Amino acid sequence: MTLTATGAAITLSGCGKTFADGTRALEPLDLSIPAGETLVLLGPSGCGKTTLLRIIAGLESPDAGGHIAFDGADVTTLPIEKRNVGMVFQSYALFPNMSVIDNVAYGLRVRGVAKAERLRQAHAVLEMMRIDTLAERRITQLSGGQRQRVALARALAVRPRVILLDEPLTALDAALREHLRAEIDSLLRRLAITAIYVTHDQAEALALGDRIVVMRQGAIAQVGTPREVYFQPQNDFVATFVGITNRLAGSLKAGHFASAAGSLPFAGADKAEATLLFRPEAASLCAPEETGLVFQVEQVQFQGARQRVVLAGADGTRVVVEAPAEQLVAAGAAMGLRLDPSRLSLV
């Protein structure tokens, strides 16, 4: 079934948030989300991602000067019940006094849809989520994963222009989380609805997002596609927060990056102090004479298909790389490190 034809484009300008006790939860920020995009707000707890989501939802209002527009129409002063958004809460917020079907039909009920029609539509959404058999259950009779699906079905039943998901998978165990992540991903793509997804889990963010907004201390640290954020982190924080990142301290001079472990060609303006960032999988091991960077193997962790190798540089700098399982790597040996130039970043 088609639940929504078009998502709304969302524009935020100068949206900051200071709480009554003076805490600055969000620095004024601008953000533009095209219709149909899945945007992930990623960051550690307390970074302001939930506050930002609540401002977009209409559960919080931005400080004076901030504006939010859906499809160009200013909604800053509209409360959440007038914004036509769907929201999935971390605790699901399902009504314990209603059955599953009544929960899902509730949004249609307050919109004045006749009973037979709203039940028909609610059943259709449950069918789409493949949980129609749960329709008559009480909320207390559902498992965590079932509650999560019901919460999503309830949010989608009103055909919102925007769906907002606040850490929807955090309360579930790892295996179920992965399964539901894939389900949500295919659902959001099928519906072409504008979705904003808050999470502190970088794997979730990378898997789900068309774009990721990495946040830190109430401000945006980087906005980009999952690949950009992963491979070209614009700063140390993003590099550290998203995945394992190796860092080599050194300097940039005459088209070469030089560090204690050796040097390699790197295009760019001269810089007295520079840090080279790269992911474990952007590096490969080779014989010491084949490259300018030489390390000593400190530890080898066999992981089945691959092995994780911890290397130490001459100045004690540790880097972690991944190597194919069949490559012969012995602890204590000297190994050369080859880096994929397209997957390096310098800060």
Place this chain on the structure above:
Amino acid sequence: MSPRSMSPHRLTFALQLLVTLVVAAFLLVPAGASILAGFTANYFRGLSSGLTLDWVKEVLKLYSDTIGFSIALALGTLAVTLVLGVPAAWALVRRPGRMARLVEEVVTLPVAIPGLALALALIIAYGGFREFRMSPLFILVGHVLYTLPFMLRSVMAVLAAVDVRTLEEGAASLGASPLQRFFHVVVPNAKGGILAGALMVVTLSIGEFNLTWMLHTPLTKTLPVGLADSYASMRLEIASAYTLVFFVMIVPLLVAIQMFGLERPLKTRAQTPTKANRGPPLIAGEQP
């Protein structure tokens, strides 16, 4: 376990049982004697004078208006505490903070102040409004002041336990107006607290004496005020039969509170110390 190690346990148990039975008898014998007095033809001649229902009939004839008035007053008090207490509890849970705590404390104050002082304050402030002073509404106001905190706290505890703020945000996200949220989500999920509070309010209102005694007029006598009257001016058998009638009204309510209290999750009960700790002693203390 060997018999030697059993015996000290048995002794302890026997002692505990004995103490319990003695204490229970100490409390129950007067109650039993009082009940018996209400059925005895002539208490001073003892049971040999025979048992009778005449005294109970006499009480119903003499005091049926106080019984009716007490019930009406309790239901009126309940209606007002529901209309004021449930939305107030919702508002206080929604916006927790220093102001909310202050409001809660102020509302609870009448429970701590002696009923006589509260009544005196009402008379000084509003006694000049003759129509109001003479009407049953005057006593109703007193009872509402005294019982409102019990409704408020009972409902607040349940609303906090079900995380009503998030539920309400969920309803709002689906398009529900504040009024729809109140009736569709807040009230149904507060049902347990509302019921517990309602039982408490009715029980306290029916048993209230201190405040009512100060506020009553010859035309607005409640059952406990009538009891005091009968103790002072009637023969013992009638006073006892009257107490009996009071028991018959109040005990089912107390049992209902107790049964209901057992159904509530422990967490919720722990959050309403007023209900569990203060209620019954207050009622006991109210009996003249």
